[in-house]
Structure formats: structure tokens, C-alpha cells
Amino acid sequence: MSAVIFFIAATGAIAGAIGVVMLRNPFYGVLSLVGHLLCLAALFLLLNAEFLAASQVIIYAGAVMVLYVFVVAYVGGDSESLGASPGFLRLMTPLVVVLLLVELLIATLGSGLKAIGTEGAPLPDGFGSPAAIGEALLTTYLLPFEIASILLLVAAVGAVGLARRRRGFGPGDVPFDSATIAAAPPKGSGTMAEAAGDRAIVGAPRNESR
Amino acid sequence: MNISWYLTVSAIIFTIGAAGILTKRNPLVILLCLELMLNAANLSLISFSRMWGNEDGQIFAIIVMVVAACEVVIGLGLIVAIHRRGLPVDADELSELRG
Numbered sequence: 001m002s003a004v005i006f007f008i009a010a011t012g013a014i015a016g017a018i019g020v021v022m023l024r025n026p027f028y029g030v031l032s033l034v035g036h037l038l039c040l041a042a043l044f045l046l047l048n049a050e051f052l053a054a055s056q057v058i059i060y061a062g063a064v065m066v067l068y069v070f071v072v073a074y075v076g077g078d079s080e081s082l083g084a085s086p087g088f089l090r091l092m093t094p095l096v097v098v099l100l101l102v103e104l105l106i107a108t109l110g111s112g113l114k115a116i117g118t119e120g121a122p123l124p125d126g127f128g129s130p131a132a133i134g135e136a137l138l139t140t141y142l143l144p145f146e147i148a149s150i151l152l153l154v155a156a157v158g159a160v161g162l163a164r165r166r167r168g169f170g171p172g173d174v175p176f177d178s179a180t181i182a183a184a185p186p187k188g189s190g191t192m193a194e195a196a197g198d199r200a201i202v203g204a205p206r207n208e209s210r
Numbered sequence: 211m212n213i214s215w216y217l218t219v220s221a222i223i224f225t226i227g228a229a230g231i232l233t234k235r236n237p238l239v240i241l242l243c244l245e246l247m248l249n250a251a252n253l254s255l256i257s258f259s260r261m262w263g264n265e266d267g268q269i270f271a272i273i274v275m276v277v278a279a280c281e282v283v284i285g286l287g288l289i290v291a292i293h294r295r296g297l298p299v300d301a302d303e304l305s306e307l308r309g
Contacts, residue, residue, distance in 0.1 A: 006211045010219045017223045017246050021230035026238045033242050036223075040249055047216065047260040049268050052252075059275060060249075064282050071286045072238060075293045089232060097229045104221035108254065109214055113261075116214050121263030132265055133272070141269045148276040155280035162287035163294075 006046055012039035030068045037061040049128040216257040224250035235301050237292075241285045248278045 016036025023029045037060045044053035108116075115121065126132045137145050223246055230243030252271045259267025293299055 003211055006215065010215070013219065014222055014226070017226040020239070020242050020246060021226055021234070026236060026242070029239055029242050033245060036246070037249065040253060043216065043219070043253060044256055046211065047256050049256045049259070049271075052256060052268055052271055055272070055275065059279065060245075064245075064279060067282060067286060068238070068242070071289060075238065075289060075299055093229055093232045096232065097225055100228055101221060101225040104224060105218065108217040108221060115261050116217070117212050118261075119211065120213055120260040123263050127263070128265065128268060133268060136265050136269050137272070140266075144269070144273050148273055151280050152276060155283045159283045159287040162284070163290045 002046055005042065009039045009042035009046070012036070013043065026072050027069070030065060030072055033068075034061050034065050037065070047128075048123060051128055051130045051133045213257050213261045216260075217254055220250045220254040220257065223247075223253070237285070237289050237299060237301050237304075240301060241282065241289075244281070244285075245278065248274060 013036050016032050016034075016039060019032030020029045020036065023032060037056060041053040041056040041061070044050075044056060227243045227246030227250060230246065231240055234240050234243065252274055255267045255271045255274070257267075259265060259271075289299060292304065297304065
């Protein structure tokens, strides 16, 4: 039974990976990657990594892929026509890829590890459960855990700094000066109270189409 | 299933991701292929964790997921910034930093 699930999930994962590379439209590529991640989560479950399978589905296939979909929708479909790089790189890629695959297979399958042909060591109780992972993460691996939290904070701050709108940056931007402030809508307008119409906004003319 | 099967799948996925990074010009697709490679590494880490029967490899995979999330956030932020400045979202055109 586990062999059947393994082959279905492995085929799905490899097909999803090929879809990411082959599909022209980046949006379909993202969807293909979601399928790939779900199949990979099934493989994680077969390897008794329950917590990781759940976090793979929730974090990767959920949160990260939603971020991708937003950016693909924002940047737009004008990049669909971008194909492969021309010339030298395209010629060399099959050679490099085949060599890389052979090297990886030699490095893993030919490593001489005796246990590689078995189903793995006998497992202790609760292997891969949230309790076991959490205990290891907060005792033995406390320092990597804290460093990961700092890394996440730095990445969040960096993303805000990167994607922030800068005034007067591009060709069409207006400089932010006193005239811009004076032209701003009156204070209190644009709120939900105004939309509901249950409060008169001081200084805001009503029924004005903007 | 033997652990070697999982390692073979991991090697194939890693190779597909590497092929995508080498051939694609759209930075979004390059980031997607990077995800493929990181996930292949995760799969082999978890396979080895199963092989030895302890959770250290799974902790390693969680840290890899955190690093991947950070990389995605920064990479997508860069792509949004490039798009906002009106530059082409194309890895071959954005070669000003080439030495």
C-alpha cells in the first residue's frame, strides 16, 4: 500500500516540477508548484514526518504560494513571452543537467551507507509528532530557532523597505511638497463613516464626485 | 519503500529545478525553480532523518523552510521594486551589476 502511495506521490511531484519549468505562463507555473508541494507533503507523511507535512501544506502550499500568486497578478502577464535564454546557455543546459543528475545519484546511492537499502531504523514513539519536534526545537536546537526568528524579522523589514513607494522616484511621480499636502482630501473623508452616510464630515462637501 | 527511492526522487526534482534556473529568464520562474531545489533538499533531509530514526534532519528541514520563506519574501520584494521602477522583469536585461 505504501508503495502505491509512494509512486503516485512521486509521479505527481516530478510532474509538478516539470510543469514549473515547462509552462510558459508563470501563473500556471505557480499552480503546478502547489500540486508539487502537496505531493511532496504526501511523501513526507510516508516518511513519518507528520508535523513537517502539515507545515508544508499550510506554510508552503498556503501562505508562500498566495504571495506568489499576488506578485504574478501584480507584475502581470506581459512576461509570458519570455522563453529560454538564447545561445550558449541553452546548448550547455542539457549537458550540465545530465551531469548533475548522475553526480547526485552517485553521491546518494553510491555513498556506501548500508541503511540506504532498508526502510530505515526502528522508530521511537511519537517520531515526527509536534511534541517531539517542539521539544527538539526548544532544547537542543534553541540557537538555530532564535536565529531563524531574527532572520524572519529581518526579511519582513527588508521586504517592507524594498516594496515601499518612494516619492519622486520614478518619472511620473509628483514630488511630495506643500502643494501635495494642500491638495489632499479633507480630514475625515474617505472613512467608513462617510461611506455609511451617518455622520456629516466637517469641511467635506457632500455628493461630490471625486 | 527503501530510502534510496526517496533520494532518487529528490535528485530528479533538484535536477529539474537546476535546469529551470539555467534556462529561464523570468525572475518569478527562477524563484519557483529555486523553491523546487530547496524542496528536493528538504526531501532528502527528511529521508535521512527517517533512515537514522531521529528528528535532527526534520529540524534541519524546518530551518530550510524558514530560510526559503525569507528568500521568497526578499526575492518577490525585489521583483515588485523592479516592476515599479519600470524596468523589464527579465533576468537577461537586468545585467547592470555584471562585473
